[in-house]
Amino acid sequence: MKSWFYFLLFLYLIIVSVIVDGDGDGGDGDDEDRPTKGRGGLERNFYRTSCPKAESLIRDITWNRVKNDANLGARLLRIHYHDCFVKGCDGSILLDTAGNEKSEKEARSNLSLLGFEIIDEIKTEVEKECPGVVSCADIVALAARDTVSYPFQKSMWDVFTGRRDGRISLESDANVHLPSPFANFTSLLQLFASKNLDINDLVALSGAHTIGVAHCGSFSRRLYNFTGKGDIDPSLDPIYGEQLKKICPLPINGAITLDMDPQSSLSFDNDYFNMLTKKKGLFISDAALLTDRRSARIVRQLQSPKSFFRAFAISMINMGAIEVLTGTNGEIRKNCRVVNP
Numbered sequence: 001m002k003s004w005f006y007f008l009l010f011l012y013l014i015i016v017s018v019i020v021d022g023d024g025d026g027g028d029g030d031d032e033d034r035p036t037k038g039r040g041g042l043e044r045n046f047y048r049t050s051c052p053k054a055e056s057l058i059r060d061i062t063w064n065r066v067k068n069d070a071n072l073g074a075r076l077l078r079i080h081y082h083d084c085f086v087k088g089c090d091g092s093i094l095l096d097t098a099g100n101e102k103s104e105k106e107a108r109s110n111l112s113l114l115g116f117e118i119i120d121e122i123k124t125e126v127e128k129e130c131p132g133v134v135s136c137a138d139i140v141a142l143a144a145r146d147t148v149s150y151p152f153q154k155s156m157w158d159v160f161t162g163r164r165d166g167r168i169s170l171e172s173d174a175n176v177h178l179p180s181p182f183a184n185f186t187s188l189l190q191l192f193a194s195k196n197l198d199i200n201d202l203v204a205l206s207g208a209h210t211i212g213v214a215h216c217g218s219f220s221r222r223l224y225n226f227t228g229k230g231d232i233d234p235s236l237d238p239i240y241g242e243q244l245k246k247i248c249p250l251p252i253n254g255a256i257t258l259d260m261d262p263q264s265s266l267s268f269d270n271d272y273f274n275m276l277t278k279k280k281g282l283f284i285s286d287a288a289l290l291t292d293r294r295s296a297r298i299v300r301q302l303q304s305p306k307s308f309f310r311a312f313a314i315s316m317i318n319m320g321a322i323e324v325l326t327g328t329n330g331e332i333r334k335n336c337r338v339v340n341p
């Protein structure tokens with residue numbers, strides 16, 4: 001009889017621990033087993049025979065440049081993200097305006113994308129090595145990974161390759177497909193879902209805001225008369241809010257920028273999640289990650305550097321596979337700024 005009692009108690013404890021843990025991942029915050037969502041037909045080292053030196057050439061050029069301009073990591077990472085979210089990772093973000101409508105990079109949401117020159121420079125070198133082989137979309141994906149990885153002197157995530165370049169780039173698409181910094185959790189999750197990305201991707205990728213800068217206009221409405229009572233957004237730390245007001249006084253000057261992670265805006269680390277839990281996330285869209293129980297739980301998990309780097313690596317593979325063109329779709333652009341004739 002007694003052994004039955006202990007057996008039932010044992011069963012009960014197991015069931016309770018699984019329920020409390022919610023997702024049954026073992027509860028230690030590791031997501032080792034979280035699979036990537038497929039690679040959209042991309043593969044590892046796609047250019048191994050057609051242009052074997054492509055990947056090392058791209059890494060050498062970016063590492064040389066980022067040595068003298070540490071901001072490049074943030075710039076190229078954001079270009080890759082904007083590329084992937086608008087019409088897939090097809091290099092469309094690189095195209096200059098050609099027809100009647102402005103191209104993606106001219107959209108309001110571009111908010112000063114920078115770093116296009118280095119893509120041109122890489123493309124020129126790669127074309128010398130293997131003309132007409134390596135896509136601009138792959139160059140963006142590899143260069144983003146390599147610039148961010150430079151301080152670590154190793155690759156921080158895998159980049160699968162074989163993307164081909166698109167021929168369409170429209171401002172109107174950028175306005176619809178990029179999330180607004182004022183978005184709430186529900187609309188962020190919806191937008192990510194429309195890109196085949198889930199809540200884990202949303203939280204992990206938001207961690208990119210551990211590097212780089214923002215303009216006052218992207219968050220200043222949180223600082224002044226937020227609820228109509230002359231107040232600061234209650235989801236923002238009030239002392240931090242006062243500091244931000246000093247940097248962004250009224251009337252808002254569109255040229256002023258500030259570091260999103262003021263402690264270490266050049267270092268790719270998991271500080272974003274520590275800032276976030278202290279109510280120091282800069283955008284409404286950052287703070288929104290704490291308004292949902294599940295995402296708030298992921299935020300706490302990613303306060304562990306190991307968990308963050310692993311989760312980010314998985315989510316970058318997912319993001320890099322959004323609506324990619326492969327095989328005979330699209331083209332290999334000669335010049336990243338214009339479609340082939």
Ligand code: HEM
Nearest residue numbers: 074075078081111179180181205208212213214215218285
């Ligand atoms: C979750 C939705 C997201 C929103 C609403 C958002 C919004 C923004 C905004 C408003 C800025 C500042 C622009 C400015 O004021 O100049 C910014 C900067 C940046 N974002 Fe995001 N972002 C999101 C997701 C991402 C993702 C997924 C990545 C990359 C994986 C990313 C990488 C960056 C980087 C690196 C910067 C700094 C760029 C620089 O310093 O040049 N963001 N983002």
Ligand SMILES: *[C@@H]1O[C@H](CO)[C@@H](O)[C@H](O)[C@H]1NC(C)=O
Nearest residue numbers: 105106107108110111112113
């Ligand atoms: C971003 O858009 C603004 C406004 O349309 C434009 O002046 C600027 O040149 C664009 N940035 C890039 C890199 O094209």
Ligand SMILES: *[C@@H]1O[C@H](CO)[C@@H](O)[C@H](O)[C@H]1NC(C)=O
Nearest residue numbers: 182183184185186187188291
């Ligand atoms: C989130 O934002 C969307 C779009 O602005 C809005 O329709 C929706 O009501 C908002 N949801 C919540 C919970 O506030």
Ligand SMILES: *[C@@H]1O[C@H](CO)[C@@H](O)[C@H](O)[C@H]1NC(C)=O
Nearest residue numbers: 224225226227228229230231
């Ligand atoms: C703050 O917002 C309220 C409600 O919209 C408005 O009546 C008031 O004039 C605003 N105050 C300032 C200083 O803009």
